[in-house]
Amino acid sequence: MKKSALVSIALVALAAWVGYTYGTRSGSHAPPTAAGSTTDTLASAKHTAGSAAALLKPGVSTGQVIVVKPGESIQDAVRKAQPGDTVQVMPGNYSETVYIDKDNIALVGVIHGGDWPTLDGQGKRNDAVLYSGNGIRVENLKITNYKGNAIMGQAGNNFVVRHNWIVNSGVYGIFPEFAQNGLIEYNTLTGIEDAAIYVGMSDNIHVAHNEVHGNVAGIESENSRHVIIEHNLAYDNAGGILTFITPGLPIKTAFDVIIRNNFVVANNHKNFGAPGSIVSGVPSGTGIIVMAADDVIIENNVIRDNKNAGIIVADHKSFANITPDPESDPSPDRVQVLPNLFADNGYEPIKDIQALMLAGLTRQGPDLVAVGSGSGSCVTNRDAIKWLGVSTWTACQRTSTSDVVTYLLDQPAPPRVLSAQDRGKLVYSSVCAGCHAYNVRMIGPPTQILQAMYAGNPQGIADYIAKPVRKREDFPPMPSQAHLSPDLRLAVAQYMLTVK
Amino acid sequence: MRSVSGPLCLFAYTLLACAPVQASAWRLSEQCPASFDKRDSRCWLRSTYQQYGSLTGAGVGGLKTGLPPFRDGFTPQQIDLGRYLFFDPVMSANGKLACASCHVPGKGFTDHRVHSIGMGGHEVRRNAPSLWNVGFLKRFFWDGRAHSLEEQVQGPLYNATEMGNRPESLVKTLNGLPAYLTLFAQAFPPTGNAIGGDIAAAQVYTALAAFESSLISLNSRYDFYAQGVADALTPHELEGMNVFRSFVARCAECHTPPLFTNQQIAVIGMPEPAGMPFDAGAGAATDAPMLRGGFKIPSLRNAALTAPYGHSGQFGTLRETVAFYTGGRGHAVPKGENLHLHWHIWEPKLSGVELDRLVDFIGALTDESFLPAIPASLPSGLPPPIESTLGERS
Numbered sequence: 001m002k003k004s005a006l007v008s009i010a011l012v013a014l015a016a017w018v019g020y021t022y023g024t025r026s027g028s029h030a031p032p033t034a035a036g037s038t039t040d041t042l043a044s045a046k047h048t049a050g051s052a053a054a055l056l057k058p059g060v061s062t063g064q065v066i067v068v069k070p071g072e073s074i075q076d077a078v079r080k081a082q083p084g085d086t087v088q089v090m091p092g093n094y095s096e097t098v099y100i101d102k103d104n105i106a107l108v109g110v111i112h113g114g115d116w117p118t119l120d121g122q123g124k125r126n127d128a129v130l131y132s133g134n135g136i137r138v139e140n141l142k143i144t145n146y147k148g149n150a151i152m153g154q155a156g157n158n159f160v161v162r163h164n165w166i167v168n169s170g171v172y173g174i175f176p177e178f179a180q181n182g183l184i185e186y187n188t189l190t191g192i193e194d195a196a197i198y199v200g201m202s203d204n205i206h207v208a209h210n211e212v213h214g215n216v217a218g219i220e221s222e223n224s225r226h227v228i229i230e231h232n233l234a235y236d237n238a239g240g241i242l243t244f245i246t247p248g249l250p251i252k253t254a255f256d257v258i259i260r261n262n263f264v265v266a267n268n269h270k271n272f273g274a275p276g277s278i279v280s281g282v283p284s285g286t287g288i289i290v291m292a293a294d295d296v297i298i299e300n301n302v303i304r305d306n307k308n309a310g311i312i313v314a315d316h317k318s319f320a321n322i323t324p325d326p327e328s329d330p331s332p333d334r335v336q337v338l339p340n341l342f343a344d345n346g347y348e349p350i351k352d353i354q355a356l357m358l359a360g361l362t363r364q365g366p367d368l369v370a371v372g373s374g375s376g377s378c379v380t381n382r383d384a385i386k387w388l389g390v391s392t393w394t395a396c397q398r399t400s401t402s403d404v405v406t407y408l409l410d411q412p413a414p415p416r417v418l419s420a421q422d423r424g425k426l427v428y429s430s431v432c433a434g435c436h437a438y439n440v441r442m443i444g445p446p447t448q449i450l451q452a453m454y455a456g457n458p459q460g461i462a463d464y465i466a467k468p469v470r471k472r473e474d475f476p477p478m479p480s481q482a483h484l485s486p487d488l489r490l491a492v493a494q495y496m497l498t499v500k
Numbered sequence: 501m502r503s504v505s506g507p508l509c510l511f512a513y514t515l516l517a518c519a520p521v522q523a524s525a526w527r528l529s530e531q532c533p534a535s536f537d538k539r540d541s542r543c544w545l546r547s548t549y550q551q552y553g554s555l556t557g558a559g560v561g562g563l564k565t566g567l568p569p570f571r572d573g574f575t576p577q578q579i580d581l582g583r584y585l586f587f588d589p590v591m592s593a594n595g596k597l598a599c600a601s602c603h604v605p606g607k608g609f610t611d612h613r614v615h616s617i618g619m620g621g622h623e624v625r626r627n628a629p630s631l632w633n634v635g636f637l638k639r640f641f642w643d644g645r646a647h648s649l650e651e652q653v654q655g656p657l658y659n660a661t662e663m664g665n666r667p668e669s670l671v672k673t674l675n676g677l678p679a680y681l682t683l684f685a686q687a688f689p690p691t692g693n694a695i696g697g698d699i700a701a702a703q704v705y706t707a708l709a710a711f712e713s714s715l716i717s718l719n720s721r722y723d724f725y726a727q728g729v730a731d732a733l734t735p736h737e738l739e740g741m742n743v744f745r746s747f748v749a750r751c752a753e754c755h756t757p758p759l760f761t762n763q764q765i766a767v768i769g770m771p772e773p774a775g776m777p778f779d780a781g782a783g784a785a786t787d788a789p790m791l792r793g794g795f796k797i798p799s800l801r802n803a804a805l806t807a808p809y810g811h812s813g814q815f816g817t818l819r820e821t822v823a824f825y826t827g828g829r830g831h832a833v834p835k836g837e838n839l840h841l842h843w844h845i846w847e848p849k850l851s852g853v854e855l856d857r858l859v860d861f862i863g864a865l866t867d868e869s870f871l872p873a874i875p876a877s878l879p880s881g882l883p884p885p886i887e888s889t890l891g892e893r894s
Binding site (some may be wrong): 079097099101102126127130132134147148149152153154155156170171172175178179180201202203204249250251253274275276278279293321323324326366415418423425426427430431433434435437438439440443483 | 531534535536537539546547548550551552554556558560561562564565686710716718724725726728729730733742745746747748749752756757762763764765766767786788790791812829840841842843845846869870873
């Protein structure tokens with residue numbers, strides 16, 4: 001594993017192209033237990049993205065390993081797991097929706113002798129894995145026949161989704177949303193009716209070494225910032241790699257997206273997107289689309305045999321199915337197309353592009369076409385390629401993106417940690433104060449009276465609120481606050497005694 | 501010791517309501533309402549969600565996600581004055597309708613009618629929206645046409661078919677009421693050398709905005725679950741939550757935690773009640789033809805309390821409402837309307853059981869623990885439009 005990053009990545013991609021499977025790859029190593037795969041990841045991460053190591057470190061090997069065998073429930077194991085624990089799923093079939101609403105849980109499959117742990121939605125379950133915790137890791141699972149997503153995250157930061165095999169499983173394959181700092185690598189996905197890998201409204205995401213084919217869209221980064229999409233193989237999708245600002249979403253911008261070193265080849269699949277979906281407007285045969293996103297850099301990709309166009313750069317108006325949003329800038333600005341390998345693109349362009357060709361007096365379909373508004377964009381060595389609509393683009397000053405190894409954070413996005421004292425204050429004000437005003441009778445006795453009763457005895461309050469007993473006929477009984485931890489109950493009580 | 505009841509008996513139904521109240525006896529609360537801390541004489545929101553961040557500060561995400569920007573920093577007196585104004589029918593042209601007539605605290609700050617009844621028994625066009633958590637919103641009205649609470653309150657106050665008032669007469673009425681002169685002076689103390697002046701319309705709007713932004717509901721059983729209490733939800737509610745956030749139902753894509761709205765306008769093709777004309781919604785309000793039939797996505801907090809549902813009040817129950825989304829894309833769009841339906845409106849083919857579970861989950865968002873006190877008597881001397889619950893909070 002000492003070769004340069006670029007060479008090793010190219011080998012992986014080529015290997016995938018000739019039908020090399022991850023099953024045999026795993027079989028050639030020791031069984032990929034959680035600890036074993038971590039070692040591998042750290043090694044490759046050092047070559048490719050220094051900060052991936054920081055992302056992968058916490059939450060692994062710090063706790064118990066809970067083993068799940070066929071016939072058992074993965075969710076039961078997740079329920080038992082504490083932050084830091086690993087849920088290890090043995091080979092075999094499972095059919096359930098696994099949801100993880102706590103932090104730092106690793107859900108890791110064991111692949112043995114080519115047998116995978118398989119989550120099968122049987123065409124009736126919605127999602128295979130849903131998580132909202134931070135520091136979630138999902139690895140070594142085969143996921144098939146779900147209706148919604150294979151793996152969906154909502155606001156889970158510092159996630160790792162790697163080495164999963166996803167087949168015919170719903171609308172999105174891997175879909176982190178509202179996330180900061182996450183790594184999606186070494187997954188293979190096919191048969192997804194929207195984007196196989198969809199980074200939605202997120203920041204600091206790294207998408208690398210994935211194989212996506214036979215989907216409507218291969219990889220999409222939407223309303224996200226600081227995203228690198230590199231060393232992926234996207235072929236036989238309707239659209240290969242997309243980066244969009246989609247209007248009407250609550251987070252309005254997309255910028256600083258690097259698309260580099262990918263193979264974007266023969267994305268000529270029929271578009272089977274659901275009617276009305278945004279991707280159903282993606283013309284089949286398109287390698288890369290930049291819609292309204294800013295500061296996108298496209299470099300060193302092999303963009304070949306995409307029948308409509310190699311790269312389309314478009315504003316909102318030029319795209320089907322887009323409802324304008326006054327809060328979203330509709331124009332793609334400062335797009336930089338650095339050197340890429342273009343070949344055989346644009347041999348069967350859609351009517352809109354044919355019209356541009358007619359206007360441009362060319363019969364050659366484009367490697368690169370820009371339509372609609374936008375400013376500040378550039379292209380390197382325009383003369384080498386077939387282009388339309390970029391006559392006003394300048395020559396790029398930048399020669400490479402090698403200065404940006406990754407947009408992942410050096411340290412995990414920190415959870416906001418409040419002191420016990422501050423948490424006590426927050427709970428008093430946001431919960432207790434609903435019934436206890438300072439010197440006025442509300443639902444419960446005034447805080448002033450309670451201060452006199454419990455002077456110097458915060459533990460008395462902390463114990464009482466865990467198991468309240470009715471003390472006064474003239475007040476309703478108090479609901480138990482036992483769900484608050486003992487520390488927090490004490491902090492609340494201490495604060496309550498100081499309220500003025 | 502002049503009675504403040506004089507001019508008000510014109511409006512009042514009963515002599516009892518004209519009972520004299522001494523103007524000088526009226527005092528506004530110096531305490532901030534629940535969920536607010538007092539600092540520098542002003543009230544600042546406190547919620548357990550303030551422990552968490554959110555991406556780009558937008559206040560949308562998953563379980564442990566911070567809140568969107570919100571309105572706070574009003575004084576306790578301004579909030580309390582807003583409370584009196586909110587419940588006082590003196591705000592309407594005929595002295596019969598208060599804000600609280602259609603936004604009833606015990607009914608999730610709605611009125612449980614398909615369409616609210618305004619001046620002269622006139623039925624307004626849209627369903628009364630809840631006011632819980634409006635301090636977090638950035639657009640108001642179903643069509644999103646107002647951009648602040650102060651702008652919003654002027655809508656129903658001055659709409660001829662709602663409260664029917666005019667700014668001049670509202671201000672004139674209030675200035676004729678010694679109790680309100682006393683209270684406004686407490687909420688808006690004269691600054692510098694200025695001596696207490698007349699009540700200004702802007703002060704009315706500020707006070708109403710202050711009160712409305714104090715209506716916080718963030719302590720439901722869902723919130724306990726979201727913040728780490730694993731058994732706060734029942735198995736049915738948990739199942740419902742997973743349907744809710746799945747990408748089949750896609751509810752959470754627009755009704756996004758923690759407020760259960762992402763505050764966008766969406767065209768989803770909900771029907772009007774029989775006989776009602778098509779409502780162009782934001783398409784008419786914003787001059788954006790592609791938003792024709794678009795409405796602001798409502799928060800689902802306390803939704804179990806606010807039937808009927810939809811901008812038109814078309815759906816009597818939550819069950820009917822969630823079933824709309826599985827009826828097929830555009831199934832209720834009138835013939836001849838070519839709407840640009842939102843991409844998340846599709847055919848999720850949810851089962852009846854899944855719809856039941858969704859209703860269960862939405863029920864877990866109920867939290868009325870910070871209901872404000874309904875005044876037992878009003879500064880105008882008029883009878884409150886709804887019965888007091890807790891009695892006076894001084």
